[in-house]
Amino acid sequence: MSNDAQTSTLTDGFHLVIDALKLNGISNIYGLPGIPVTDLTRMMQAEGMRVISFRHEANAGNAAAIAGFMNGAKGVPGVCLTVSAPGFLNALVALANATTNCWPMILISGSSEREIVDLSQGDYEEMDQLAIAKPLCKAAFRVLNAEDIGVGIARAIRAAVSGRPGGVYLDLPAKLFSQTMDAAAGKASLIKVVDPAPRQIPAPESIARALNLLKGAKKPLILLGKGAAYAQADADIQALVEKTGIPYLPMSMAKGILPDTHPQSAAAARSFVLPEADVVLLIGARLNWLLSHGKGKTWGGKDHKDWGGQKFIQIDIASTEFDSNVRIDAPIAGDIGSCVSALLAGVGNSWAKPPAEWTNAINDKKSKNIAKMAETLAKDPKPMNFHSALNVVRDIFKAHPDTLLVNEGANALDFTRSIVDMYKPRKRLDVGTWGVMGIGMGFAVAAAVESNQRVVAVCGDSAFGFSGMEVETIARYNLPVCVVIFNNNGVYRGTDVNPTGGADVAPTVFVKDARYEKLMEAFGGVGVYAQTSAELRKGIEDALKSGKPTLINAIIDETAGTESGRITSLNPAAAIKK
Ligand code: ADP
Numbered sequence: 001m002s003n004d005a006q007t008s009t010l011t012d013g014f015h016l017v018i019d020a021l022k023l024n025g026i027s028n029i030y031g032l033p034g035i036p037v038t039d040l041t042r043m044m045q046a047e048g049m050r051v052i053s054f055r056h057e058a059n060a061g062n063a064a065a066i067a068g069f070m071n072g073a074k075g076v077p078g079v080c081l082t083v084s085a086p087g088f089l090n091a092l093v094a095l096a097n098a099t100t101n102c103w104p105m106i107l108i109s110g111s112s113e114r115e116i117v118d119l120s121q122g123d124y125e126e127m128d129q130l131a132i133a134k135p136l137c138k139a140a141f142r143v144l145n146a147e148d149i150g151v152g153i154a155r156a157i158r159a160a161v162s163g164r165p166g167g168v169y170l171d172l173p174a175k176l177f178s179q180t181m182d183a184a185a186g187k188a189s190l191i192k193v194v195d196p197a198p199r200q201i202p203a204p205e206s207i208a209r210a211l212n213l214l215k216g217a218k219k220p221l222i223l224l225g226k227g228a229a230y231a232q233a234d235a236d237i238q239a240l241v242e243k244t245g246i247p248y249l250p251m252s253m254a255k256g257i258l259p260d261t262h263p264q265s266a267a268a269a270r271s272f273v274l275p276e277a278d279v280v281l282l283i284g285a286r287l288n289w290l291l292s293h294g295k296g297k298t299w300g301g302k303d304h305k306d307w308g309g310q311k312f313i314q315i316d317i318a319s320t321e322f323d324s325n326v327r328i329d330a331p332i333a334g335d336i337g338s339c340v341s342a343l344l345a346g347v348g349n350s351w352a353k354p355p356a357e358w359t360n361a362i363n364d365k366k367s368k369n370i371a372k373m374a375e376t377l378a379k380d381p382k383p384m385n386f387h388s389a390l391n392v393v394r395d396i397f398k399a400h401p402d403t404l405l406v407n408e409g410a411n412a413l414d415f416t417r418s419i420v421d422m423y424k425p426r427k428r429l430d431v432g433t434w435g436v437m438g439i440g441m442g443f444a445v446a447a448a449v450e451s452n453q454r455v456v457a458v459c460g461d462s463a464f465g466f467s468g469m470e471v472e473t474i475a476r477y478n479l480p481v482c483v484v485i486f487n488n489n490g491v492y493r494g495t496d497v498n499p500t501g502g503a504d505v506a507p508t509v510f511v512k513d514a515r516y517e518k519l520m521e522a523f524g525g526v527g528v529y530a531q532t533s534a535e536l537r538k539g540i541e542d543a544l545k546s547g548k549p550t551l552i553n554a555i556i557d558e559t560a561g562t563e564s565g566r567i568t569s570l571n572p573a574a575a576i577k578k
Contacts, residue, residue, distance in 0.1 A: 011186040013146045013177040014040055017108075018047050020153040020190050021079065028449055030054065030063040030442075031081030035124070036110040036174035041081065052449060052477065054442070055469045057082045061094025061107065062442030062467070063449075066429050068104040068165065069253075070450050073232040075196035077104035077160035077168070078446070084111045084174075085125035089132075094442070096136040099167040101432040102227060104160035107133070108170045110177075114144065130171045138166030146179040147189050154191035161197045164318040165230070200317055202334035202342055210281070210313040210330040211346045217279035217311075219358045220246045221266065223291070226253035226432070227284020227316065231336035234425045237283065240344050245353035247273060247362050251285050252430055256422030267418075268373075269365035275300030275308055276361075282314040284336050287325045288433065294326040315339045377419070380533055385560045386415040389486060392537045393458060394420045400454065400544055404429060404447040408440045409460025410565035412486045416458050435567070438466030441483070445470065448479040454544050455481045461510060462491040468519065475523035475549045482543035482550040484536070485516050493561035513555075520551035528552040 011019075017040065021029075028050045033041040045051045054060040060080050067078030078098075082091045088109040098105035109129055116123035134140045139159035143152035152170060160168045181189075214220055222244075228237055238258055241248050247266040250257060258265065266273045275298065287294035295301050299308030313330040314322055322331040332339045353359075377391040393416065397403060401423035407416045407430040422428045429443045441464075444457040464485050474481045488494050489512050496506035517527030526548050528539035536554050543550035564571055 009183055010180045011146075011183040012181075013149060013172075013179045014043050015047075016146055016149040016181075016186050016190070017153070017172065017177075018044055018049065019187070020150050022047065022049065023190050023192050024153065024157055024196075025076050026079055028052065028067060029079050029081050030060040030067065030446065032057050032060055032083065032087060034083035034087060036177060037081055037083055040110075040177060050449065052445060052473070054445075054473055056467070057087045057090035058093055058438060059442035059445070059467045059470045059473075061091035061105070062097070062439045063446035064107070065094050065098035065101070065103050065105045065167070066439070066443045067446045067450050068098060068160070069101070069226075069230055069429070070426060070446070072104040072161050072165050073197065073230060075157075075161050075193070077106050077157060077165075079106045079108060082107070082109045083125070084109060084129065085127040088127070088129050092133065092136055093436075093438075095133065095167040095169065097432065097434055097436055097439075099137050100434055102165050102230070103167075104165035105167045106156045106160055106170055107137075107167065108172060111142075111171050111173045113175060114173055130169070133169035133171070136167070137169050138164075140169040140171070142171035142173070143176060144173065146176060146181045146186065149176070150190035154193050157193050157196055163200075164316075165197075197335075199338050200334045202315075202332045202339045204342075206330065206332045206334075207339070207342045207346055210332055210343065213279055213311055213313055213330045214244070214246075214281060215352075218355055219276055219278045220244075220281070220354050221273050221277035221279070222246050222248035222281045222283065223251070223285050224248055224254035224257055224283050225251045225285020228336055229254045229257055229284070229426050231284060232425075233337035233340050236337065236340045236344055240340050240347065243344065243347050243349070244351050245359070246281070247354070247359060249273065251290065252417045253426075253428055253432065254285070255417075255428050257425045259423045260421035261423070266362050266366070268369045269362045271298075272365045273362060274298050277310055279311045279313065282312060282316075283340065284315065286316075286321060286433075287312070287314075290433070373419070381557070382532055383555050383557045384531075384533055384536070385557050386411055386486065387419065388533050389536055389554050389556060390415055390419040390458075392533050392540065393456070393484070396456070396537070396540050396544070397421065397423070401427070402453050403427070403544065404451055404453055404455045406430070406440055406443045406447055406455060406457035407459075408437060408463040409458075409486065410462070410492055411561040412458055412460035412463065414565040420458075437463045440464055441467035441470030441474065444481045444483065445473055445477070445479060448481050449477075453480075454547065455479070456540060456544075457481060457483045459483065459485055461485050461487045461489070461514070461516070464516070465510075468516075471519050471525070471549075471551060472523045475520065475525040479549060480543075480547035482540055482552065483520070484540065484552045484554055486556045487514065487516060487553055488556040488561055489513070489558040492563050492565075494558035512558075515553060517551050517553040520549060523549075525549035525551065530554045
């Protein structure tokens with residue numbers, strides 16, 4: 001037999017990994033090449049996969065995490081690929097963040113030789129990566145033999161997307177890639193995962209209990225969380241809200257499941273409805289810190305530990321979520337699609353709408369708050385403040401509702417969330433459960449790659465700094481991303497001074513009037529320096545028209561920010577003043 005004929009009957013670890021991923025519909029890889037995965041990235045591209053190569057693994061990881069949010073309900077997790085030890089560690093923040101947010105992501109990292117690692121003999125980039133990853137994700141696996149690659153990838157996919165989704169680590173030691181085996185046996189060893197995210201049908205009695213509770217409510221409220229957006233059960237969720245006539249509040253990444261302009265949205269009366277509601281139906285939203293743990297003043301309690309008296313119905317795929325903070329009177333365990341459709345069937349066509357007293361009171365509050373906000377938005381100061389700049393972004397999303405919005409920062413996050421309306425589901429991608437900084441450019445890249453739509457990333461100047469070098473990645477792949485930096489010269493704002501009078505600036509202050517737009521110009525994209533709302537408007541409109549990678553440096557009044565945005569209260573205050 002000639003050498004060629006001999007090799008053609010063989011396959012190897014590289015190709016088995018690629019074939020297993022492709023077999024399961026995974027075609028986009030977010031990563032960074034290097035030992036031992038450089039050739040893997042080349043071969044992936046040669047085999048028709050899209051390999052998006054980043055400048056830092058943290059950003060590749062964030063891209064994979066948000067790809068998981070966008071596609072997980074279809075059974076496809078986001079995948080990040082890194083080198084061993086340092087590259088692996090760089091991606092761990094994203095893996096942990098994906099797990100915290102319940103997004104399916106697989107981190108695949110090359111690793112060094114087990115024999116040497118286990119004896120601590122000092123290999124190149126030696127590290128027991130599996131042990132380190134384990135506490136930060138939902139599951140972690142290592143594959144040592146080529147014939148187990150199919151099982152390893154199948155287990156990783158199932159663990160990521162089934163049940164409560166989350167991050168999975170897959171450890172592939174360098175030696176695995178060049179292991180060979182018979183090609184036919186290799187092909188037979190691969191697994192196409194059947195029904196990777198199986199439906200979990202709720203118990204009929206849990207539905208009946210919930211409907212009973214909801215029926216007796218005088219002031220019902222529906223709370224939609226990002227789990228509801230993730231589940232892609234949009235039509236049924238809309239129907240449930242509309243058939244029951246119950247006012248609803250969207251959490252930030254649930255904005256757009258119903259258009260924010262929907263008459264039943266109570267978003268503009270949030271601080272009124274939370275303490276007033278008597279029965280609250282949570283759909284894919286946890287009663288964590290973002291909802292003040294379901295108690296305290298936000299909910300009408302006397303102090304932060306005091307329960308406001310609401311009854312809760314909660315739909316979640318993870319039963320362990322129930323009672324995590326307050327009593328859940330009607331838990332519904334199951335996937336959101338199945339649970340909502342079961343509720344809908346019980347609601348039927350003759351559900352009595354909530355008392356007009358309740359909905360009128362909400363509408364009163366809403367119209368007052370909306371009118372107040374309209375007054376603020378109508379002002380056009382120079383320099384711009386957050387409101388005047390976001391008034392522009394708000395108009396743009398109204399005119400271009402298919403555009404995706406990536407959003408990070410402190411003030412840049414809080415103001416954007418409340419000012420910019422979303423009209424379609426899964427268009428708003430933000431800092432999630434941790435309020436993490438640094439997701440901006442990674443999310444923007446994946447948003448463009450996964451959706452084929454235009455992306456606008458609204459970032460505070462501080463938040464942008466965590467992933468700013470990926471502007472080169474955006475330019476290199478010619479992605480239709482328009483980055484808008486709200487530049488107020490620092491963290492929160494740019495006015496702090498060094499109390500000692502020394503030469504160092506205050507820890508929260510950056511270079512004044514930094515020309516961020518030149519970063520994008522350096523890589524061949526479009527840079528815009530916007531000092532007025534008209535310049536900002538033109539910059540974004542041009543970017544959406546051309547689809548060219550664009551960075552707009554929007555100059556915001558440096559006194560405009562608030563410490564920590566809306567979560568100032570989480571800052572511990574010094575007990576002793578010196
Ligand atoms: P938010 O921050 O928007 O309030 P959370 O991340 O706190 O949302 O809550 C999302 C919840 O949704 C999690 O508890 C998660 O278990 C749940 N979840 C995610 N996907 C599904 C699904 N397909 N079906 C049911 N529950 C889901």
